[in-house]
Amino acid sequence: MKVVVIGAQWGDEGKGQIVDYLANEAQIIVRYAGGANAGHTIVTGGEEYALHLIPSGIFYPDKIVILGAGMVIDPVALFSELKMLQDRGIDTTGRVFISDRAHIVLPRYIQIDKDRDAARKKPIGTTGRGIGITYSMKSDRDGIRMADLTWREKMDELEKGDREFLAPYIDRLLSMSIDLSLYLVHRKNSQVLFEGAQGALLDLDLGTYPYVSSGMSCAAGAAVGGCVGPRAIDKVLGVFKAYSTRVGNGPLPSEFDPGSEDELCRFVRDTGREYGVTTGRPRRCGYLDLVSLRYACLTNSIDSLVMTHLDVYDTLDEIKACVSYRIGDRIVENFPASIADLNAAKPVLRSFPGWKKSLASALTYEEFPEAAMEYIEFIERFCETPIDIVSVGYDRKATIIRKSPWTR
Ligand code: IMO
Ligand code: MG
Numbered sequence: 001m002k003v004v005v006i007g008a009q010w011g012d013e014g015k016g017q018i019v020d021y022l023a024n025e026a027q028i029i030v031r032y033a034g035g036a037n038a039g040h041t042i043v044t045g046g047e048e049y050a051l052h053l054i055p056s057g058i059f060y061p062d063k064i065v066i067l068g069a070g071m072v073i074d075p076v077a078l079f080s081e082l083k084m085l086q087d088r089g090i091d092t093t094g095r096v097f098i099s100d101r102a103h104i105v106l107p108r109y110i111q112i113d114k115d116r117d118a119a120r121k122k123p124i125g126t127t128g129r130g131i132g133i134t135y136s137m138k139s140d141r142d143g144i145r146m147a148d149l150t151w152r153e154k155m156d157e158l159e160k161g162d163r164e165f166l167a168p169y170i171d172r173l174l175s176m177s178i179d180l181s182l183y184l185v186h187r188k189n190s191q192v193l194f195e196g197a198q199g200a201l202l203d204l205d206l207g208t209y210p211y212v213s214s215g216m217s218c219a220a221g222a223a224v225g226g227c228v229g230p231r232a233i234d235k236v237l238g239v240f241k242a243y244s245t246r247v248g249n250g251p252l253p254s255e256f257d258p259g260s261e262d263e264l265c266r267f268v269r270d271t272g273r274e275y276g277v278t279t280g281r282p283r284r285c286g287y288l289d290l291v292s293l294r295y296a297c298l299t300n301s302i303d304s305l306v307m308t309h310l311d312v313y314d315t316l317d318e319i320k321a322c323v324s325y326r327i328g329d330r331i332v333e334n335f336p337a338s339i340a341d342l343n344a345a346k347p348v349l350r351s352f353p354g355w356k357k358s359l360a361s362a363l364t365y366e367e368f369p370e371a372a373m374e375y376i377e378f379i380e381r382f383c384e385t386p387i388d389i390v391s392v393g394y395d396r397k398a399t400i401i402r403k404s405p406w407t408r
Contacts, residue, residue: 001234002192003405004222007199008238008296010246012283014308014391015239016040019056019195021399025406026193029057030180032068032225033215034197035105035134036077037127039277043394047088050277053078055195058090069101069180070216070225072134075169098173099180099227100147106162109133124211125248127278135214146177181227191406194222200238200296208342211250219300237405238302240293241309243268245283247276251342254322255286272312287347288321294383295335304388304405307376311392316354319375322347323382352378359392365402
């Protein structure tokens with residue numbers, strides 16, 4: 001069976017933690033989009049790890065992890081991450097592979113990324129990892145793929161600085177290179193987990209363009225970036241937080257109002273540890289935006305939702321979620337493409353009673369307080385999508401499964 005895990009918001013939904021949990025029942029984990037712009041926090045064995053490039057299944061000693069064709073790979077970041085894992089006792093030898101179609105990030109792309117964003121009138125607030133530049137080199141057909149490292153003419157064409165940069169990495173990169181399509185065909189009966197990075201609303205086509213990342217972080221990207229056809233995918237899981245966050249610029253219609261809701265914003269940010277794993281930037285925070293979540297469900301064929309960070313709301317008297325937007329004198333129920341509309345949108349909020357109780361002790365969904373169930377079940381009805389998994393903490397034990405994702 002092939003299951004895709006995507007972020008259903010603007011990234012940082014807790015995908016890494018969920019993939020780590022679900023990887024227990026998979027043999028192969030394929031990351032399919034983005035690069036070192038991602039930051040996935042995983043807590044396991046009492047240790048906390050931050051991953052940027054390596055798929056989150058790496059903490060199980062017997063799993064194969066693969067960096068897919070849709071990814072852009074910075075060799076410096078890759079080998080420093082592998083070294084960090086080895087130094088901390090995670091043996092990665094012989095089980096990390098890279099698609100021969102994946103593109104390589106060069107140091108000068110990183111510099112161009114930073115310079116270009118700084119020169120923008122309204123910066124996107126990129127992570128400065130050279131991601132957008134690598135993808136635009138790719139679409140310009142000037143990129144360098146893993147497979148090109150053995151293509152003599154191509155290597156000779158490169159600028160001297162690029163060749164010198166790549167030289168010490170070539171053998172190590174090639175030792176990890178595979179034909180991902182064939183690799184998966186030969187393992188037809190394996191359980192494969194496709195791990196997304198970024199999120200539905202940061203997808204180049206479906207997200208809040210131009211305030212997006214440049215990869216295909218949507219569910220369809222799992223097929224392209226994972227070198228399989230769309231019909232090979234059996235199930236799509238969408239991970240979302242009980243509230244909204246965003247790093248960098250761009251619309252966040254349900255953002256807590258600066259001024260009147262500063263206290264709520266600080267509370268959510270600190271309780272949810274909403275600081276970027278890659279850049280350390282404080283994340284912008286807001287109410288759960290059901291308009292955009294429903295849009296993510298529709299545009300990604302999300303079969304079931306995974307809700308994370310619900311415990312952040314444990315102590316609140318009242319919880320609110322955004323159910324439509326007020327744009328001028330219009331009420332808008334569907335997620336607009338227009339950035340002008342999204343910037344002008346004011347959230348229309350629905351209120352729910354808080355449960356005022358720690359969710360940490362619940363081992364099953366049935367043990368949740370009624371008010372928490374009410375919030376969850378409203379979201380299910382609104383998005384017409386079941387919430388099959390709820391996470392109430394960082395530990396693997398804090399993941400409550402209502403329906404196994406490995407069933408159709
Ligand atoms: P994970 O996988 C949150 C955001 C950046 C910026 C925009 C473009 O941890 O969920 P880029 O460097 O990709 O060109 O930046 O996208 N961004 C993310 N935000 N989580 C991520 O990944 C992100 N990856 C990129 O902050 O606004
Ligand atoms: Mg992250």
